[in-house]
Amino acid sequence: MHAQPGTVAILVYEGLCVFEFGIALEIFGLPRPELDVPWYSHRIVAVDPGPMHALGGLQISVDAGLEELETAQTIVVPGWRNRRDPPPEALLQAIRRAHARGARLLSICSGVFVLAATGLLDGETVTTHWQFSRELAERFPLIKVDPNVLYVDSGQIITSAGSAAGIDACLHLIARDFGTHIANSVARRLVMAPQRTGGQSQFIVAPVCKSPRNELSRVLQWIRENLDKPLSVCEMAARVAMSERTFLRRFIETTGLSPKAWLQQERLNRARELLETTDQSTAGIAQACGYRSVESFRAAFRNAVGLPPSAYRERFGGGEVSAQAAWVANY
Structure with a gap:
């Protein structure tokens, strides 16, 4: 039985980026009866008085003001209108009060x-669009800025990189609240692949192509079909008739991760799915995901997810089979 996730307050202001606002509204604001879980309620919260104008001239009129932040469980801050424009002090105070009572903060x-x-x-360690990372670090020297990741989750605060990474951060929050099977169902509704992990690089030179013409698509699918086996870079490279050096370069260009990091990510994704949707033992899951021992699996899982496998199953178990399997053949 999932707990009620509460109200998500989405801020709007003069000069709002419509795309980033739309991300939050699409993900948290649409009813999703097909998921059969207690979904979020949402409020659009005006930072500035009167009708506001988003980028492109769209006029926005909102009745709710900053008082909504007094009860919201989650507050989403889309891209700010001008990085050099100081936010209103009333907004800053409202966010501080919300944080003090335990509200979660998510910036895009x-x-x-x-x-x-x-x-x-x-x-704290945070991220933002790579183009803004140096400015953020220079203006706020007490903050550690990581420009190389999609999002950073520090518990009560989640920060994401450039625009589209906001989708990944929002899906990550859904996974925290409901489990990856629900997050993947929302991703499927958005017609996109399952959520990317926060540590994945912002710099993906070439996106993962869904076309069979992508020379690595076959080996990615093969890896996912053989996660229970020990897999080496040499073996991966041989399947696409490349030298290891060429394979490593192409793999990183395509996925944004090294083969070792990507394989670890896929093994943990499979483990999360099995913990959520089956009653398979921890030892069985460790073996199915290619770990040499239960101990190494528990350590890797806890390091990546923040919970031991048993606690993760207790929190998120009992869901329907993940939609991820339907995606991997085309990813």
Whole structure:
């Protein structure tokens, strides 16, 4: 039985980026009766008085004001209108009060500049669009900025990289609340692949192609079909008739990760799915996902997810079979 995730407050203001606002509204604002879980309620919250104008001239009129932040469980900050424009003090105070009572904060792209101005990010590791990372680090030297990841989850605060990475961060929050099988179902509704992990690089030179013409697509599918086996880079390279050096370069260009990191990610994704949707033993899951011992599996899982496998199953188990399997053949 899933707990009620509460209200998501999505901020709007003069100069709003419609795309990033739309991400939050699409993911948290649409009813999803097909999921059979208690979904989020949402409120659109005006930062500025009167009708506001988003980028492109779209006029926005919102009745709810900052008082909504007093009860929201999650607050989403889309990209800020101007990184050099100080956020209103009333907004900063409202965010600080919300954080103090336990509300979660999620910024998309340059929305992190608003959170940084509150002082709540001091001493934390965050991310933003790679183009803004140096500016963020220079203006807020107490914050550690990682420009190489899609999003950073520090518990109560999630920061994401450039625009589309906001989708991954929002799906990650859904996975925290409901499990990966629900997050993957939402991803399928959005007609996109299952959520990318936060540690994946922002710099993907060539996206993973769904076409059979992509020379690595066959080996990616083969890896996913053989996660229970020990797999070496040499063996992967041989399947596409490449030298190891060429294979490593092409693999990183295609996925944004090294083969070792990508394989670990896929093994853990499979483990999460099995923990959520089966009653298979921890030892059986470790073997099915290619780990040499239960101990090494538990350590890797806890390091990546923040929970031991047993606690993860207790929290997220009992869901329907993940939609991820339907995606991997085309990913």
